[in-house]
Amino acid sequence: MLRVSLLLRSGGAARRFSSSFSGASVLPPNLLLPSNLVDPARLKRPPPPADCPLPLLRKCDAAVPSHLSPVQTWVETLQRPDGEPLGLAQLHPDVFAVRPRLDILHDVERWQRNFKRISHASTKVRSEVRGGGKKPWNQKGSGRARHGSIRSPIWRGGGVSHGPRGPTSYYYMLPLKVRVQGLKVALSSKMAQDFLHIVDSLNIPTPDPQYLLDLVRHRHWGDSVLIVHVGDEFPENLLQATENLKTVNVIPAIGLNVHSMLKHEVVVLTLDTVKFLEDKLLWHDQRYTPLYPFKLPYADFP
């Protein structure tokens, strides 16, 4: 066994010795790369320059504060497989360029995981276990230890003294403005890391899922894509294409949330979705505190 181990050690040393002579960029054959490693082949596309000839397809509807400037991004299309942008769009900085508050993201993510959680773990206490009402043997005289019931927690088959009790809920609510800020921070982080893409519409030429995968691979978007669209109607081709795909998912704009944005690497919004999100998220900056819940009718709320 010792001779075998010596041979193994010498073989490894010889391999390492020879690799130092060859070129610097030779990768070892048994290299395992993690799947979330940033692809160096992915070209960082630069933000649109000031003198870009493409038309400005969208301006901010809400007033932009004077000390901030709107965020400019490319508007792309899913119709053609190549990655040429159609135009530019301006996004509101108070939604897409807020400070990257990681603590708010953490709080919102933890809230999303826990507020729905119901733990059904349950154990029986000594009074609930079947049996155990009678004293097993006399207090004195038998020579055995004294016991009062056969279901006490020190007995095998007895009750659990401090176990989980019945269905438990972990519900709590974060303040409304914290949840709104969490959405804004998530969108801003995706924009800042170049993982947010604006698309004019979601029409695809074919219902083939391979078309979407090739498009994502060609444009170096990433592993997983979250497509968000306003309204109930989705194009049939898109629904058919994404039906059997695991990592490309389509959700309506009402379903947007921080957990899904963090789980999927790339977020794709349409121009209508951007308008809807800005409208909904900016309202909370300048609203009065509610005197009664918002679900009851207000005069000036929609």
Place this chain on the structure above:
Amino acid sequence: MCIISISYRRKESEMSVLGGLLRAGASFCQSAGTLLQTARTISTGTCCRIRMHAIPELKKVDRWTEKRSMFGVYDNIGILGDFKAHPKDLILAPCWLKAFKGNELERLIRKKKMVGDRMMAVDRHNMEKRIRFLYRHFNRIGKHR
């Protein structure tokens, strides 16, 4: 600890435990090279019945099932949906636990209020006993009353 076992049936299991441990020890040594010292473990009792391979395989978890990829969707239905619905309406729970958090006594009292007259007799009796015990425990025993 040496356990003197009286029954003779256990001799074969003891031998197999010894043999298994030696084999596991030997294979572990070969795979890890000469970094680990060979240690012969000897079991004199019947305590070491757990047999394990040296490095267990990681269980394969699919991170992109329907449930995992769609988790959290509609959690902001209030903010983005004009406050017609609240995320607490999404919770799948027994009716006395929807949008409620409390300690055990509070949960049991709420259950008794909401569902008590529908419960089975034995379950209700056990629940009432537990409420009585917890009330006395929290309000009469210990430092915090």
